Structures are given as structure tokens and as C-alpha cells.
Amino acid sequence: MSVLPRWTVKLRGRQKLLKTAAGKTAFWRARWLKAPADSEERSRAFHMLKAAKGLLVKRRAQVAEAERVVARHSASTEFGGSRAVTDEVIRIVDNRAPVTSRKRAANHALSIGNPSSDHSGLNKLADAVDFGIAEAHALKNEISRKLGGPAQLEDFGTFTTRRNGHSFRVQIIAGTHGTGPHLHVGVKRQ
Ligand SMILES: [Zn+2]
Numbered sequence: 207m208s209v210l211p212r213w214t215v216k217l218r219g220r221q222k223l224l225k226t227a228a229g230k231t232a233f234w235r236a237r238w239l240k241a242p243a244d245s246e247e248r249s250r251a252f253h254m255l256k257a258a259k260g261l262l263v264k265r266r267a268q269v270a271e272a273e274r275v276v277a278r279h280s281a282s283t284e285f286g287g288s289r290a291v292t293d294e295v296i297r298i299v300d301n302r303a304p305v306t307s308r309k310r311a312a313n314h315a316l317s318i319g320n321p322s323s324d325h326s327g328l329n330k331l332a333d334a335v336d337f338g339i340a341e342a343h344a345l346k347n348e349i350s351r352k353l354g355g356p357a358q359l360e361d362f363g364t365f366t367t368r369r370n371g372h373s374f375r376v377q378i379i380a381g382t383h384g385t386g387p388h389l390h391v392g393v394k395r396q
Pocket residue numbers: 307325334335336389390391
């Protein structure tokens with residue numbers, strides 16, 4: 207079975223497990239709240255709740271991972287597949303910062319000023335995304351790690367990631383540059 211159907215099944219299974227874990231957490235929270243103070247019952251409910259919460263965190267991470275795999279494999283083929291990678295970056299950032307720029311027309315002032323930019327419409331195999339967030343070095347490292355790059359990526363650093371049989375060069379810039387404070391992620395098919 208290829209990746210997409212296998213992970214789609216896996217995602218459904220993981221979603222069910224997450225639901226169960228959420229139910230158990232709610233159950234033990236209710237028991238804990240109801241139990242009389244200093245009772246054996248309350249102490250037991252406390253430990254069960256703690257374990258349930260731990261499992262819930264793990265289940266959430268498993269669902270998130272499966273969602274990313276499914277999304278990656280049902281991905282856009284625009285810009286040589288680079289759009290699929292920037293789409294993935296947007297899902298990783300997950301509303302922690304707004305998207306402030308993406309692909310720009312070749313005749314856009316910023317494209318003319320910097321024709322080699324991954325944002326520029328001239329570069330048909332590249333895509334880029336900017337987020338309105340200053341000095342987001344931790345987020346830079348998180349994106350790198352989740353795309354299969356180094357856990358600590360130097361600013362302006364690049365790495366290669368493989369998607370759907372192709373290699374993509376990813377560059378991430380968190381420090382202030384170009385058009386003011388933002389987090390830049392540029393992707394180009396090799
Ligand atoms: Zn940018």
C-alpha cells in the first residue's frame with residue numbers, strides 16, 4: 207500500500223485513540239472533582255487523571271504527525287512541488303504567526319529588486335512564505351526539525367528535504383532582513 211492510503215487509515219485510528227484518551231481524561235477529572243478531599247478515592251483519581259493527561263498529549267502529537275504525513279502526500283504540485291512544502295510549513299506554524307507574503311508576481315517591485323528570491327514569480331520551481339513574527343528562532347528550528355532538517359538551524363541556513371521523489375532546498379531566516387521583521391521560509395526544487 208502506498209503512503210497516502212496507509213497513513214489515511216493510520217490517521218483515522220489515531221483520531222479514535224485520541225478521542226478515547228480525551229474521554230478518559232474527562233472521566234477521571236470528573237471523578238477527581240467529585241471525590242471527597244483527602245480520600246483514597248481522590249488520590250487514586252488524581253493519579254489516573256495525571257496518567258490520562260500524559261496519554262492525551264502523546265495521542266495529540268500522534269494525530270498531528272499523521273495529519274502532516276497525509277497532507278504532505280495529498281499535496282500541491284505547484285512550483286515543482288515547492289508549494290506543498292510551504293503549505294506544510296504553514297500547517298507547522300499553525301496560526302502562531304500570520305502569513306504576510308507568499309509568491310509574488312514577476313513584475314512586483316520586490317521581485318524586480320530581488321529576482322533570485324524564492325518569492326519571485328520568475329522562479330517557477332520555487333515558493334516562499336513569510337510570517338509576521340520577529341526573531342522567531344525557536345520556530346525556525348522547529349520548522350527545520352519537522353521538515354527533516356537540523357534541530358538547530360543557523361539563521362539564513364539551508365538544508366535539503368525530500369518530498370514525493372524530489373529534493374527541495376529549504377532556507378529559513380528568522381533575524382531581521384529585507385522587508386522588516388519576519389520569518390522567511392524559501393523552498394526550491396533541486
Ligand atoms: Zn520572504
